[in-house]
Amino acid sequence: MGTHVIKMPDIGEGIAEVELSQWHVKVGDLVVEDQVLADVMTDKAMVDIPSPVHGKVIALGGQPGEVMAVGSVLISIEVEGAGNLKESDKPAPVAAKETPVAPKVEAVIESKPAAAAPRPAAAACQGPMVAREANERPLASPAVRKHALDLGIQLRLVRGSGPAGRVLHEDLDAYLAQGQSNASTPVAAACTQRNDEEQIQVIGMRRKIAQRMQDATQRAAHFSYVEEIDVTAIEELRAHLNEKHGASRGKLTLLPFLVRALVVALRDFPQMNARYDDEAQVITRLGAVHVGVATQSDVGLMVPVVRHAEARSLWDSAAEISRLANAARNGKASRDELSGSTITLTSLGALGGIVSTPVLNLPEVAIVGVNKIVERPMVVKGQVVIRKMMNLSSSFDHRVVDGMDAALFIQAIRGLLEQPATLFVE
Structure with missing residues (x-):
């Protein structure tokens, strides 16, 4: 061997x-x-x-x-x-290593029986309710059993504080004090104390994410801008296209429309499609629009890149977003697929909240955050109507991007989404 x-x-x-x-x-x-x-x-x-x-x-x-x-x-x-x-490969004579695992303390709930002496009223917080098997007979004296029967209490649901878990009269009183005399399903006492701990080692992707987020917040001068957008028209267009072409071309989400809006808006705001080398003090503006799409995976947040979004159709963008998201979630995304973005789009979908403050994906200078769509009453031409509304919560590097330019950029995206025909006018 x-x-x-x-x-x-x-x-x-x-x-x-x-x-x-x-x-x-x-x-x-x-x-x-x-x-x-x-x-x-x-x-x-x-x-x-x-x-x-x-x-x-x-x-x-x-x-x-x-x-x-x-x-x-x-x-x-x-x-x-x-x-x-x-x-040269032979290791030094040290003890063999066991399989390394992240340190972890298993969750243990300690439950100490109360003393036999009479307990104060607060003793009910030790949790008078306990789950026993239906055929398990709890320890109790005949007097306690009769008392429980008279009170309509299922004795198997009562936690015993006596020797070997014997149910005492005080335990019946504690059970009643919890308001559980009519309970039919055992539940954990709300005041059960817990002393368990779990330590999770920050390694791998989680450590990389932590380092990048810390680096971004320390180096860039973040500022955020939030704008409300009426997405009723573009949602109607999306539904129409899915009904007409969904079976043959695939279903469209809102993301490819947002990618298209970024591409069109960046024609007038090229300073947003840029990378800033703060060590060399050089800003590089790029003609190609490589959109990073923040994607949650089991190992943490990853940002696969839709390359040359400026040359893609809606369905092409949709297919590429789906492919990259699946690769990222399955841990199959390559290094090339996770690098090279020029601007990032981040969305939490239905969990998007009202407002967020996304962190820049350095060395980029802009990130556009998408919040959830909600139906709200709005005043349109003097009439109160129900519209589908969505916020864009975006962040910029103030070292490179002026506040006025950031606002105008987001307003341009707003105009494109509220008048979706303009997305396709060259």
Whole structure:
């Protein structure tokens, strides 16, 4: 038998180190060729590390959250034959590592029985109600059973404070004090104390998100601008297009219309479609509109990029948004698909709230946030009518974007969405 050492691969683009995010194996596991061993995190994307051999895991080279250099030993696998272990790869003589896990304290609720002495009235907060099986007979004296029967109390629902959980007369009083004498379904007492804790290690994508958000708020001079938009007309257009072409071209959400509005508005406000290198003090305005679409995934917020939105139709944008969102949620988005945006669109859909203050996706200088659509009474030409209204909550880098320009930019988007035919006038 020999040892096959797998080193941290060179993922490309000059990356010298990556973060070990998660192990999919532990010491002693048998693995097969192409089985995913670990996930590593670059500055943009999660990358799977597969096994090139069959064998048995004998050592892990790092712990989740550890930053490892490209070329360092990631994992050692026992294989048939000589293997590829070199003297330089042999680890120092230290105790074998166990499978690393994020520290976690299991949730435990401690419930201490009350003393046998008479309890004060507040003792009811120890939770007089308890769930027992229907056929479980609680411990209680004949006098307590008769008392419970007279009061109409199901004895199996009462928590006993006596020895071995015996139900006492005081327990019946406490049960009544909670107003639960007519309860038919056991529920947890509202005043049950909890002392459980859970520690979650901030690693992988979550750490990258935390670093980027902190960096953005510390470096950029954020300011936000909120505007109310009447989306009744564009929602009617969307419904019409879906009814007519949905079966053949796919259903349209509001997002591709918003992407189109960004593209058209940016023709007059090119300073919004820009990146700011604050170290070199250089603003780069771009002709191509690469729209980042903030997407929630199991590992955190990711921003896949719809490239060259200026050259896409509504349905093309819709298909690309859907494809990228699925890739991001499934952890399959590539580094290229998660980088290179020039302006970002963020939406919480139905959970969008009334107002938000989105954080810039540096080095971009603008992010457009979409809040939820609600029906509200509005005054239109002197008449009160029901309209579908939505807020845009957008943020800008005040080092680059003036307040007046930001307001005019959002007003341009508002005009395009409220008069949707103008979205398609060249």
